[in-house]
Amino acid sequence: MTAAVEKQSHSHGAVVPESSRAEWFTSFDVNAFEVPSGREEIWRFTPMKRLAGLHTGVEATGSATVEVDAPAEVTVETVERGDSRLGAAGVPADRVAAQAFSSFTAATVLTVAKETKASAPVLVTVTGPGAGQVAYGHLQVRAERFAEAVVVLDHRGSGVYADNVEFVLADGAKLTVVSIQDWADDAVHVSAQHASIGRDALLRHTVVTLGGDLVRVSPTAAFADKGAEVELNGLYFADAGQHFEHRTFVDHSQANCTSNVVYKGALQGNDAHTVWIGDVLIRAAAEGTQTYELNRNLLLTDGARADSVPNLEIETGEIAGAGHASATGRFDDEQLFYLQARGIPEDQARRLVVRGFFHELLMKIQVPEVRERLEAAIEAELEAVGV
Amino acid sequence: MATLEIKDLHVSVATDDGAKEILKGVDLTVRAGETHAIMGPNGSGKSTLSYAVAGHPKYEVTSGSVTLDGDDVLAMSVDERARAGLFLAMQYPVEVPGVSMSNFLRTAATAVRGEAPKLRTWVKEVKAAMSELEIDPAFAERSVNEGFSGGEKKRHEILQLALLSPKIAILDETDSGLDVDALRVVSDGVNRFKASGETGVLLITHYTRILRHITPDFVHVFAGGRIVESGGSELANVLEAEGYVKYTGSQEAAGV
Ligand SMILES: Nc1ncnc2c1ncn2[C@@H]1O[C@H](COP(=O)(O)OP(=O)(O)OP(=O)(O)O)[C@@H](O)[C@H]1O
Ligand SMILES: [Mg+2]
Numbered sequence: 001m002t003a004a005v006e007k008q009s010h011s012h013g014a015v016v017p018e019s020s021r022a023e024w025f026t027s028f029d030v031n032a033f034e035v036p037s038g039r040e041e042i043w044r045f046t047p048m049k050r051l052a053g054l055h056t057g058v059e060a061t062g063s064a065t066v067e068v069d070a071p072a073e074v075t076v077e078t079v080e081r082g083d084s085r086l087g088a089a090g091v092p093a094d095r096v097a098a099q100a101f102s103s104f105t106a107a108t109v110l111t112v113a114k115e116t117k118a119s120a121p122v123l124v125t126v127t128g129p130g131a132g133q134v135a136y137g138h139l140q141v142r143a144e145r146f147a148e149a150v151v152v153l154d155h156r157g158s159g160v161y162a163d164n165v166e167f168v169l170a171d172g173a174k175l176t177v178v179s180i181q182d183w184a185d186d187a188v189h190v191s192a193q194h195a196s197i198g199r200d201a202l203l204r205h206t207v208v209t210l211g212g213d214l215v216r217v218s219p220t221a222a223f224a225d226k227g228a229e230v231e232l233n234g235l236y237f238a239d240a241g242q243h244f245e246h247r248t249f250v251d252h253s254q255a256n257c258t259s260n261v262v263y264k265g266a267l268q269g270n271d272a273h274t275v276w277i278g279d280v281l282i283r284a285a286a287e288g289t290q291t292y293e294l295n296r297n298l299l300l301t302d303g304a305r306a307d308s309v310p311n312l313e314i315e316t317g318e319i320a321g322a323g324h325a326s327a328t329g330r331f332d333d334e335q336l337f338y339l340q341a342r343g344i345p346e347d348q349a350r351r352l353v354v355r356g357f358f359h360e361l362l363m364k365i366q367v368p369e370v371r372e373r374l375e376a377a378i379e380a381e382l383e384a385v386g387v
Numbered sequence: 388m389a390t391l392e393i394k395d396l397h398v399s400v401a402t403d404d405g406a407k408e409i410l411k412g413v414d415l416t417v418r419a420g421e422t423h424a425i426m427g428p429n430g431s432g433k434s435t436l437s438y439a440v441a442g443h444p445k446y447e448v449t450s451g452s453v454t455l456d457g458d459d460v461l462a463m464s465v466d467e468r469a470r471a472g473l474f475l476a477m478q479y480p481v482e483v484p485g486v487s488m489s490n491f492l493r494t495a496a497t498a499v500r501g502e503a504p505k506l507r508t509w510v511k512e513v514k515a516a517m518s519e520l521e522i523d524p525a526f527a528e529r530s531v532n533e534g535f536s537g538g539e540k541k542r543h544e545i546l547q548l549a550l551l552s553p554k555i556a557i558l559d560e561t562d563s564g565l566d567v568d569a570l571r572v573v574s575d576g577v578n579r580f581k582a583s584g585e586t587g588v589l590l591i592t593h594y595t596r597i598l599r600h601i602t603p604d605f606v607h608v609f610a611g612g613r614i615v616e617s618g619g620s621e622l623a624n625v626l627e628a629e630g631y632v633k634y635t636g637s638q639e640a641a642g643v
Binding site: 333334335340343345348355358360 | 441442443444445464465466468469470475477480481482483484485486490491494495498499530531547551
């Protein structure tokens, strides 16, 4: 088979030459990273001044509250830094993630025992340290062989927070994760989320970013063995002045694995800024890989900006399929005309179009309460702009 | 009784080389109970006429008037025109991803009728209308027009016609892309709409075959952005035999 690489409009013409993802430096030690200036490829979109010192070594001044509501089948532990399990899913690839790994004091570990299905979603509520405070955190979710669970991470509150989140999926495990960033307006959150996916295991990972001053989430999926599958989904809604950045990376190092990345965002208001970087690396050994990634952005008003950079590196010709698409645009006039031509008033037509835009992603969220909450949140966002 | 009156309509479209005039003085009156067919070669401006009447933002009316029962249609927004009783079955219906057909139909019916139809009767009504048009009920849960075949899109345009019951319907090449069976089903749908005698139909077509199912009272030849000849239904047969060459100076038959 040959590589079928589909290319659609790049809304962003990347100029800076990029080094291969295969050669990226990683380390648990913050001091192994230089302090970034903001000109580096991985930081060039991020407003460094608003990081509140996370990249320059700011110390924790408070702590985030982590509450876990889990069914009996799930073991919940709070462990110290030295716990040997920590770091199993991945190594920090930027200085803030390394800072978080070097700075957290206690980690939460959730374990779903082998061949066990969690009877209800695990709800992890992370409340920020409070306005003007800085905190670091660490969470690990372990799904043992053939375990199945749904985990909802709900980030809320104020303050500055950097963390690493790990998902360790053993062979045949099925894990569904929804990470919601619904922070207060002042909050800064930089989150590195690492997944290690075992043989024939399946991870469905959805990021939902709705609130915060600066939110930067970097989900990385690495396959530990053959036949595994990952879905990385994302949904974001940025308002005036907000910076939401999502950097997905799928590392195909094993044969016959599948990855599917779908991120969609809506933006409204002056200086609403979103960034999606979608890296996919298909290494030489990853024959039979099937991968697709898509990012779409809907600009609801003037003054908003969406950057979108898909990045596909292929080191073997023996893949099943690889493609990407990225598009950023305003409302489709033809869709609005069609709806209005059936008597539907313009504001209502616009809402239908936006809801429709997110529909596909919302349907992938299998936790009804979460889906309803997100639908309500999107309604509220639309209400706010008078769309 | 409803009357759509188009007078000396001039319409331009914005192009890279500035505004281009497409409609060059169209005069046409469609009354309730009448069926008018507009026939003309490709590019003569038939769709432009229908879009301009429906209020598509790309088309600018530079002079002339359009009224529905005396009310100024050109002063209305697109949705107001629809609520006033105008309907356009489009040549190329638009796909709206993520919006289910059933949600769309109910939202449109609510807007046009001024109140939400009662759920129980509504479900029955939609089911019946779909079955008359031989549309599989599963379409109700699909996104509007997304991935529909050409013929399926046209059936759904007529489904909307049936549910929204406008005063005047403009059907822009509703026959194109239909096989023989579908043409019959769709034509029956249009004839049911006409049956009350209280609605007017403006049927735009390139071909005469649909006119064997839906009998026009008037046939107009459209060429170069205006109506160049009008007559009764017999004119369609003349066009079929002789083509538009007389009007355009080029060979193009109004094939079957
Ligand atoms: N948006 C546009 N930009 C430029 N030209 C346009 C635009 N819309 C229509 N035209 C031109 O106006 C003319 C009339 O187009 P229109 O679609 O109304 O024709 P038609 O009679 O419906 O043709 P057909 O039988 O192919 O459907 C054509 O020459 C077309 O290219
Ligand atoms: Mg046309």
